[in-house]
Amino acid sequence: MIRVALPAHLRTLARVDGDVQLEVEGQITQRSVLDALESRYPTLRGTIRDHVTQARRPFVRFFACQQDLSHELPDTPLPDAVATGTEPLFVVGAMAGG
Amino acid sequence: MSAIRLLVGTRKGAFVLTADGKRENWKVSGPHFAGWEIYHLKGSPVDPNWLYASQSSGWFGQQIQRSQDGGENWEPVGNGFVYDGVPGTHQWYDGTQHPWEFKRVWHLEPSLSDPDTIYAGAEDAALFRTTDGGKTWHELSGLRSAKGNLWQPGAGGMCLHTIVLDPTNPERIFVAISAAGAFRTDDAGKTWQPINQGLKSPYELPDPDAEVGHCVHRIAMHPSRPGVLFMQKHWDVMRSDNAGESWNEVSGDLPSDFGFPIDVHAHEPETIYVVPIKSDSEHFPPEGKLRVYRSRMGGNEWEALTRGLPQRDCYVNVLRDAMAVDSLDLCGIYFGTTGGQVYASADAGDTWNPVVRDLPAVLSVEVQTLP
Numbered sequence: 001m002i003r004v005a006l007p008a009h010l011r012t013l014a015r016v017d018g019d020v021q022l023e024v025e026g027q028i029t030q031r032s033v034l035d036a037l038e039s040r041y042p043t044l045r046g047t048i049r050d051h052v053t054q055a056r057r058p059f060v061r062f063f064a065c066q067q068d069l070s071h072e073l074p075d076t077p078l079p080d081a082v083a084t085g086t087e088p089l090f091v092v093g094a095m096a097g098g
Numbered sequence: 099m100s101a102i103r104l105l106v107g108t109r110k111g112a113f114v115l116t117a118d119g120k121r122e123n124w125k126v127s128g129p130h131f132a133g134w135e136i137y138h139l140k141g142s143p144v145d146p147n148w149l150y151a152s153q154s155s156g157w158f159g160q161q162i163q164r165s166q167d168g169g170e171n172w173e174p175v176g177n178g179f180v181y182d183g184v185p186g187t188h189q190w191y192d193g194t195q196h197p198w199e200f201k202r203v204w205h206l207e208p209s210l211s212d213p214d215t216i217y218a219g220a221e222d223a224a225l226f227r228t229t230d231g232g233k234t235w236h237e238l239s240g241l242r243s244a245k246g247n248l249w250q251p252g253a254g255g256m257c258l259h260t261i262v263l264d265p266t267n268p269e270r271i272f273v274a275i276s277a278a279g280a281f282r283t284d285d286a287g288k289t290w291q292p293i294n295q296g297l298k299s300p301y302e303l304p305d306p307d308a309e310v311g312h313c314v315h316r317i318a319m320h321p322s323r324p325g326v327l328f329m330q331k332h333w334d335v336m337r338s339d340n341a342g343e344s345w346n347e348v349s350g351d352l353p354s355d356f357g358f359p360i361d362v363h364a365h366e367p368e369t370i371y372v373v374p375i376k377s378d379s380e381h382f383p384p385e386g387k388l389r390v391y392r393s394r395m396g397g398n399e400w401e402a403l404t405r406g407l408p409q410r411d412c413y414v415n416v417l418r419d420a421m422a423v424d425s426l427d428l429c430g431i432y433f434g435t436t437g438g439q440v441y442a443s444a445d446a447g448d449t450w451n452p453v454v455r456d457l458p459a460v461l462s463v464e465v466q467t468l469p
Contacts (some may be wrong), residue, residue, distance in 0.1 A: 009133060009158055013174060041175040047158040051200075053180055059157040093157040 002033055008090065010048075028083035028088040030062060032072040047086050048091055054097035063090040099467040102334075104423055104442075105149065106434055107136035110199065110458035112151055114169040117383065121430055123452045130172060131163065138205050138419055138462040142213040146466050150216055150232060152203040160202055162218070162232045173231030179203070179220060181352055182239035188222065189250035197243070198222045205419060205462075209262035211268070219258035223249060223275040236299055241273065244294065245364040246309045252277035252313055256344035260317050264324040272327065272342060273329055274314040277302075280329070280344050293342030297331060298385060316418040318360045319366035328370050328397070330360040330418070338396050349396020353384045364429040368396040371423075371431060371447060373416040382413035392431070392447050402426035406450030407441065414439070419462035434460025 006014065023035045029056075032054045036085070040047045043049065048060050054074070056062070062072045065079045065087050081087035104115040111129025130136075131153045139151035143233040153161040159276040160179060178194040179200050190196035200223045209215035224242060226235040227281050236432070241258075249256060260274035269286045279294040283416035288349040292310050300306040302313060313332035322327065329336040329345065333356050349355035354374040374385045383389060386406040391400040413438035424430040431447050434440045438457040441450045 007157075012157075013161065043177075046160065046177045052180055055161060055342070057157070079435065096156060 001083065001085045002028060003085055004033065004037055005088040005090045007091060007093045009093070013047065013076070016041070017082040021085075027075075028078050029075050030069070030072065030089075032077065033078065033082075033089055034074075059068060059096045061090075061092040061094045063092055064088070069096055102426070102430065103141075103146075103468055104422075104432060104440065104453070104462060105139045105141065105151075105169070105462075105464040106440055106457065107138050107151070107419075107462035108434075108438070108458035109135055112136040112153075112395055113454070113457060114146040115440065115453055116155050119426055121424075121426075121442055122451075124442075126454055127169065127316050130169070130457075131138055134161075135202075136461065138464075139450065140464045141466045142216075143210055143458045144207040144208075144213045146468060148208070148213045150206045150208060151274075152206055154202040160200070161179050162203070162206075164232050176228070176234050177219070179226055179235050180237070181224060182237040183237045186242065186246065188246055188256065189203060191250070195247065196211070198224065200224075201255065205261055207263060210263055210265055217261050217263075217271070219261050221255045221257035221274065222251075223256045223258040225258055225261070225271075225273055227287065232275070236371075240283070240288050241281060241290045241392060244281050244290040246278075248310050249278035250274065250311075251264060260314070261335045262319050262327075263318055264319075265321045270324070270341075272317055272319070274317050274329075276315070277311065279310045280314050280342055281313040283316075293338075294345070295343065296345030296347075296458055297336065298334070299332070301330060315358045316360050318362050318370070320362040323367050326367065326396075328360050328362060328369055330357050330372055332356065332378060335360065335397060348393070350393070350398035350400055351399050352391055353389075353402075357416075358418040359416055359433065361421045361423050361431070363431075364423050364425040365427075366394070366429075369394050369446070370396060371421065372400075373421070375415060381415040386410055386412050388412040388414065388435075390431075390443075390447055390450075403443075403447040403450070405448065406452075408444075417461055420460050421466075422463050422465040424465045424467045432463050432464070432465055434463045435462065 003019045100119040106113040108154040113128035135313045142148040149165040150165040185198035187195035207217040218226040262272040270438045271375040295310040325341045327338045337348045355379035383409035390403040421433040440453040
């Protein structure tokens with residue numbers, strides 16, 4: 001099972017507590033994990049990625065295993081620790097205040 | 099006894115304020131959607147317990163929420179605001195063409211006849227419609243054919259913020275867009291025409307009489323006279339007696355004709371309200387005095403309404419969607435400020451009282467008059 005840690009606002013929107021656990025088929029990538037996440041929680045469509053381009057929203061970041069993976073290509077495999085469910089993929093609202 | 103429900107959108111959530119017909123004691127519910135910007139929420143005139151809210155965030159984008167029980171419970175509905183076809187381009191700050199990019203919904207206007215049909219005004223400027231209660235949204239893209247390539251964003255963004263439905267003609271809709279102007283359709287949204295003749299913008303446009311490009315802030319209509327429109331432009335208060343075909347200035351003796359909201363008394367179609375703001379660079383009331391101005395003759399001659407409003411050291415703003423009137427016999431009027439106050443008058447503006455004083459900055463105020 002893949003674990004995804006959502007920021008508080010998206011947990012509220014999806015009506016979940018704690019990490020989300022997802023079954024993901026095939027290679028474990030940003031795209032496949034987010035596809036599974038949005039399929040299970042349709043209300044999250046458009047909140048992490050643009051509806052049309054599927055590009056990451058500007059103030060959303062992806063962290064895992066103490067790395068910032070935000071700028072990785074969406075089909076790059078995620079770290080093994082995420083693929084095995086040992087570590088979560090963090091979806092993070094970027095610091096954007098002042 | 100009748101009841102009043104105020105729907106207040108703020109920078110950090112939505113609030114629902116309720117009172118009985120006396121409008122003296124208010125109950126505050128909220129924040130709903132705490133931490134999110136609520137640009138607007140509005141109830142269906144067909145079923146007033148059906149409410150729709152525009153919830154947005156710079157981080158996580160746009161949501162539309164719906165309540166079917168007067169705001170007690172909410173559910174997210176659809177948020178797929180996708181421009182029709184190839185989005186095309188509009189004028190950008192540097193003179194180049196820039197593609198349309200969806201940012202947020204500024205205004206929701208429920209249909210007058212169907213609680214599942216709602217219009218949504220978006221930034222970048224476009225009009226969307228749902229006919230399934232918000233699950234799916236479709237752009238009425240003919241609007242952008244009305245010289246959309248010449249529109250360009252103002253300081254507040256290129257937003258479609260005003261949607262006025264003609265209660266006598268379902269085919270006719272008026273919209274207004276910042277730094278683009280006012281537009282009208284007479285075929286339910288298929289085709290649109292600019293309706294800006296008579297607007298003058300000598301300080302904002304190289305051609306002060308341009309067909310598009312005027313910064314319209316708000317349009318109001320009394321439902322009994324859908325051909326008469328009142329407009330608060332960036333500068334100037336305007337009036338049209340022919341459904342926007344032409345406009346005349348009615349700023350008259352206002353201390354400043356800059357401002358954002360404008361509204362019409364529920365029972366007196368010639369009684370209108372504005373909140374003068376000092377200037378486009380000083381978004382606060384002249385002389386630090388918060389004054390609503392009322393004209394009982396459709397403009398030109400105005401009286402200041404001050405009783406109960408701060409008359410010194412007041413430097414808040416009142417945004418375009420933050421004023422509303424109820425339809426009780428003694429018409430109530432309400433407005434919210436960027437300082438977080440919501441003021442209510444139960445006597446058509448003669449006297450005012452704060453309903454709440456310390457909300458987040460108020461973006462919008464709507465009122466429902468309930469049986």
